[in-house]
Amino acid sequence: xxxxxxxxxxxxxxxxxxxxxxxxxxxxxxxxxxxxxxxxxxxxxxxxxxxxxxxxxxxxxxxxxxxxxxxxxxxxxxxxxxxxxxxxxxxxxxxxxxxxxxxxxxxxxxxxxxxxxxxxxxxxxxxxxxxxxxxxxxxxxxxxxxxxxxxxxxxxxxxxxxxxxxxxxxxxxxxxxxxxxxx
Numbered sequence: 001x002x003x004x005x006x007x008x009x010x011x012x013x014x015x016x017x018x019x020x021x022x023x024x025x026x027x028x029x030x031x032x033x034x035x036x037x038x039x040x041x042x043x044x045x046x047x048x049x050x051x052x053x054x055x056x057x058x059x060x061x062x063x064x065x066x067x068x069x070x071x072x073x074x075x076x077x078x079x080x081x082x083x084x085x086x087x088x089x090x091x092x093x094x095x096x097x098x099x100x101x102x103x104x105x106x107x108x109x110x111x112x113x114x115x116x117x118x119x120x121x122x123x124x125x126x127x128x129x130x131x132x133x134x135x136x137x138x139x140x141x142x143x144x145x146x147x148x149x150x151x152x153x154x155x156x157x158x159x160x161x162x163x164x165x166x167x168x169x170x171x172x173x174x175x176x177x178x179x180x181x182x183x
Contacts, residue, residue: 001061001116003074005125008056012068016056017044019073019110026111033146039171042106055080057129059122074113077122078105079129084141085167090178093159096137102130104140107149123156131183138183141166141176153179 008016020042028037036042042050050056059075060068081098082105104126109118130138142149144163154160158179166176 001074001113001118001121003059003118003121004062005057005059005121005129007054008051008058008068008076010051012056012058013048013051015068015073016051016058016076017047019058019076020044020047020106020108022110022112023076023108033148034143035145035173036108039173041171050078053080057122057125059118059125071112073110074116075107075109075118075122077107077126079103079126080105083139084176086164086176087139087141087166087178090161090164092137092139092161092180093182094137096135100134100136102126102133102135102138104138107140119152120156123152127181127183136183137180139178139180141178143173144175144177150177150179157181 024037032038047056055078057077057079058068058073061072061074079102081101081103083103107119107122127138140153142153150160158181161178161180163175164178165174
């Protein structure tokens with residue numbers, strides 16, 4: 001599949017919100033390993049805030065020449081330097097300042113694009129974005145029950161630092177695997 005990766009623009013808010021809604025609804029009908037539908041996460045206001053902050057990125061089909069339509073979005077990911085409470089307790093491979101660490105959040109693939117390598121593309125693109133931003137490492141977490149994500153990250157060269165208790169406001173989920181790839 002031919003995909004492009006770009007930062008979402010303000011005009012992409014409705015399409016990005018629709019993409020996340022498609023993912024949440026699909027998870028509700030299938031196996032919701034990350035528990036997005038039970039947590040109603042992410043909410044539309046959060047998606048808009050990530051776009052306004054320049055943190056939400058889109059994997060999209062080549063037809064996307066301006067603002068994306070929901071059909072053109074194959075995947076979404078948030079990249080920033082924010083970490084949940086508990087990240088500081090991990091035994092990371094390198095000691096890096098917050099601005100040297102890019103953190104992956106709410107990576108998702110839209111239902112029409114599942115099984116086509118979009119998640120791998122998002123990880124590769126996130127690694128490239130981290131390098132371009134001068135970061136020394138890419139970090140992320142996956143809920144303990146999210147075996148597909150944990151498998152993807154391990155296959156992609158991330159080190160699994162095991163289960164940690166994280167504090168995400170507004171959720172009852174606490175146990176996550178932490179992952180790191182030093183660049």
